[in-house]
Amino acid sequence: MELLLAIFLAVLTVFVAMAFYYEHPKAEIPHGFSQRQKLYIFHYILNFGFGLAKFLEKVGITSEVHFLRALMDGIPPLKDQRLFIKDLRFEKVKVRLYQPKISTTGQRRGILYFHGGVGQFGSIRAYERTCRYLAKKSNSVVVSVGYRLAPEHPFPTQFEDCLTATIHFMRTAQDYGVDPSRIIICGDSSGGTLTAAVAQALVNRRDLPKLRAQILIYPFLQCVDFNLPSYQQNEGVPILLKKRTLALGLKYLNKDLSVMEAIFKGSHIPEDLQLKYQKWVNPDYIPHEFKTRGYKPIAINPFSEELYTLFKLVFDPVFSPLLAEDSVIAQLPETFILTCEFDVLRDDGLLYKKRLEDHGIKVTWCHLQEGFHGIVFLALCSGASTFRSGNKGLEKIVNFLRLM
Incomplete structure (x- = not known):
């Protein structure tokens, strides 16, 4: 047997x-x-x-999604006696709170962390090491948000849960020893998308304190142009291959993968929106040094009304925060953006950096010359899976937090 x-x-x-x-x-x-x-x-x-x-x-x-979730959740947390850890609910949203045990004078900063995973994978457990690290190294109260996942909970449930948790924490921060004026939101990959979307949703809220900062770690920010220099240069670079990026995004939205090639060629965008978005999503705004590994302009295919009808929700700033109006961008908080040279999403971060700086928003930029998508997450996994550049990124994030 x-x-x-x-x-x-x-x-x-x-x-x-x-x-x-x-x-x-x-x-x-x-x-x-x-x-x-x-x-x-x-x-x-x-x-x-x-x-x-x-x-x-x-x-x-x-199912494929449940197996992949189990793999991520299989990363064991490291035992640590220096933190109080408690599972809570902020409204109906599951969260895990990390509080340093070391005494401090005054109130601490608070960090809400939105994990990556394309809205389908990732969890509080999978990001246990990340949140413990940030709490200890920056002496902060960290809240890991366990937002509900697709496909069981379709988009934009993930955004709604993150926004709900953020508002709740901002209103109750002092209950956890946190200064309401020192709340930072942070996320990696699709968690960076959620971070950007939540920050935008809060700019006109007069009933809440202002966010102190947002931290975007290799975020996905737009679905207008999948042929930016970083998409061309890093098409086959692990771990976020170009086709995998769009395939996972389509699964997140519960859409048919047969339309991938048409979307790669821009057939989902009407001409009037093409003209509008060129102000913000344009390879001309990518600095020359990021084109030296190769870039060739791609002609846009004819527009498909049917494709646009199916996918117009992707132009909502909740899904593509880079497409928010100038009036929103101009009110955003101080920002930390981490980009990786070998990442298809590199240019999303570069374009968002430019938009923020054009509106006078202070941006701290960390570019990992040997970075690839997911490297910061891997930096806290033990043994052979760690990469030196990921450790550098973590240090830069912690240094930024200590200034907040």
Whole structure:
């Protein structure tokens, strides 16, 4: 029996590995990346995980999304006696509160953390190490927000939960020893999208204190142009491949993946919106040094009214915060933006940085020259999965927080 099980697992492994070898035959890791071999290995392990998830769904064992969630939740938290940790609810939203035990004079800063995962993966548990690290290193009260996930809870539930948790914390901050004028919101990847959207939603609220700052860690910010220099240069760079970016986004919105190529070519955008958004989403605004690895302008395909009708919700600033009106951008708080050279989303961050600075918003920018998408999250995973550049990013974030 044990032999049969071993044979079955071996055959399963081979089939899954072969399937994903042909789907992603080669990772494109640029020369000059000092930890190339480690990234290659991580890339193929990740692809194997995606492949196994698809296989298990096809044979009816579990859904792809639930398997991937379980993998993320499997990262064990590090034990720590220096923090009070408590699970709470802010209205109906699950949160986990981290408070340093060390005594302090006066009130602390408060940080709300919105995890990444394209609105479908990630959790309080998966980001336990990140939130503990920020609480300890910056001597802050951290609130990890366990917003509900798609597809069980469709977009924009994730934004609504994050906004609800933020408002609740702003109103009750003093109950947790937090100065209401020193509240910062922070998130990575799609959590960075949520951070930007929540900050925008709060600019006209006169019944709440102003946010002290927002921290955007390699955020997704627009779906107008998937052919910016960073998308072209990093199309096959792990871990967020260009096709994977759009595929995950379409699954988040519960849309058919068959439209991917048409969206890549811009057929979902009417001409009047193209003209409007060119003021904000334009490769001409990307500094020249970020085009040296290659960039070729791509002609826009003819507009499809049907495609626009299906996807016009993606132009809502809640989904694409870079498309917010100038009157909103001009009121945003001080901002920290982290970008990575080898990330398809790099130019989203660069364009948002420009918009903020054009309106006089103070921006602290950290660019990881050897960074790729997800590197900050991986920095707190133990052993072989860590990358030096991720540690540098964490240090920059903590240094920024200490000034708030």
